[in-house]
Amino acid sequence: MKNDRQNSSLTRRNLFKGAAASAAAAGINVITSEASEAQETPETYDAIVIGTGFGGTIAAIALKESGKKILVIERGTFWLTPETLGLPVPPNSPGNPIAQYARDRQMQVQYWPRPDHLLGLIDLLANRYEKGHPQRRYGLHNYRMFRQAHVLTASGVGGGSLIYSNVNLEAKPDLLDRIGLKGIDYDRAKKFMTTYRGRMSAVVTKIPLPPGVTAEQLSSQIVNRDYLLLDRSRALRDAANDVRGQLGIGVEMENWKPLQLSINEYIHDENTTADATHTFCERQGRCMLGCLPAARHTLNKVLFVKALRGNDTRVTLSPESEVRTIDRVDTSYDVTYFDRRNNSEKKKIARAPQVFLAAGVLGTTEILLRSRRDGGIQFSDKLGSGFSTNGDFGAVANGTKRRTSDGKTAKMSVFPTRGPINTCDIRFKSGNQYFTIEDAGIPSMFAKIVHMGLKDRQALLALKDWTSFVGGDTSSTTTSLYESIRQRLSGGKPQDASKDRHATEAELIDDVFFFNAMGEDNANGQFTLKGDDLDLDWPANDPIGGQKCFTVVEDMIKKLSQAMLGEYTPLPTWEGLSGVFKEKTLIVTHPLGGCRIGPTMGEGVVNEFGQVYDGSKKTSDPLAIHSGLFIVDGSVIPGALAANPTLTISAQAIKTVEKALGRPLDMK
């Protein structure tokens, strides 16, 4: 075995050089000479967790509670609210405890992009990504552009929870059966969410519900307080009621429902959370950019409280560290990663008998593809196949209106800039396929761009060159910067004299309703490695843009837009913005698959407990696993869920972690 070990690290070293050369040839960031110095003795742990999103946090907390010595590796930094919340802070107060924890350990903290207008967008785009800056190579929002789909994920301690819309939704039981996802226990997943993160809330009103009024009463219009509903929540409810009468044969629609959100809501006479933490939803409409009042149950807070805080040295967090490969050494695994803290890039190896991959669909699939290529560890031939977009589809109804009592129409304001990003849904079934359509907020910092895009596409095209827009102008004087922005935003036209000139962000797009839809695609996207990086494509005879679920969902959104008397308008990536998008391209926020569950390694990469199949035994034993190697993220989900996926990912991660530990998670 000693020889195996020597061989394995020798091979790895050579292959790292090979990988660096091919990456350089492909124009990808390459490993520095300092980084290529491998450390001699690996650090040893009982378990290693890669990634800190939903699966990673569940694994880290469970392992910590079992008293194991663990290493948690995360490529991003801490992200926090810059605001001081609640009561006035006394002088010399230590401030935010997470910031304090990070500072004490020389870990970097970054703050949510702001302010909530066009300059905030510049903050989002310009300050978060820096090509040569080791900690900022991924930004908070990681936008990967593949040929037929762009995939948005998060990078940071807390993973997708940092930018997600807080929705907890179950997939339908017969859909789970159909895609082969067994033993999903949503009650336990919800118990985990509430025990470890906090109570879920329905937030569909402009203010917290007054005593004596419930969200259910508002959904069925049985109290005369309808005006309390957020305008867009009410617009979806009413449009769904209109459309229900016009459904074709084989289409069934459920009633409109408020969503269960992982957000602190202020509850009259029961303000335990708000009183204890001073955080509750202020309807600022920017959940996906980071919540300034810190009302969302993000996993950075959970990880800090349940695994990091205190003097326990059994949990080591290594942020700003990116895992490259995993290799098997006897009964353990060597995880090779780059620690990019303190503006350097050190190559490190950590060893443990248990490894939990939780780097998300893109991260985990990429690590395993690279490990197979570079280290010789064998997996199922299905690795990389079965990617699903979850049927994610976005479109707007532009210029929403209502009928007046004299039979005419008048503008209907739906104010997408206010309230949580998603507040309510309608679910429907067409044939045997399920769909969910939710309202979606548009954060104020996008208002100007959206307004311009809908009113004047040419002006939007003029903004294509963001590099010169940001880089060229920020060093100018304030006057010339503003004049330049004005020129660019108005497409060189003279100053607008209408009331729009002084419209707030909320007013600019108050008649734009944004639909966030999910359905069942064919889950047949294929990941491969291109150079050292991930690539994604679909079979030539079944491109994603032509799959049936998108025709069905577009048809339903057209009906709902019509009910709102607005103009159905798909996203520019789908409709084809001339000269920019040549084919129908999706924007995917709920990527699934790549390392899918299957009953044998002929059909999947992991078994139903997330244990990774051992491809070296594929002919002798199709059920053989790499003992101790688990996947606990969205990459194992074997098909579209037609629902927001985190509750399902969490339920599956709990199942895997309980199998690994051999006992149930403590959820008291």
Ligand SMILES: Cc1cc2nc3c(=O)[nH]c(=O)nc-3n(C[C@H](O)[C@H](O)[C@H](O)COP(=O)(O)OP(=O)(O)OC[C@H]3O[C@@H](n4cnc5c(N)ncnc54)[C@H](O)[C@@H]3O)c2cc1C
């Ligand atoms: C805008 C937006 C809104 C969304 N809203 C919802 C919603 O309301 N409800 C819902 O259910 N879902 C929502 N989602 C989807 C949800 O965020 C994801 O499904 C979920 O985060 C996936 O969880 P995960 O554990 O698989 O991985 P992730 O949460 O993506 O975590 C992966 C982690 O691994 C880290 N990582 C990646 N590669 C490496 C590497 N090589 N080394 C070290 N670390 C690495 C990443 O930085 C990240 O922290 C939304 C997504 C987006 C983008």
Ligand code: SF4
């Ligand atoms: S709407 Fe605003 S305040 Fe409420 S959770 Fe979202 S970001 Fe936080």
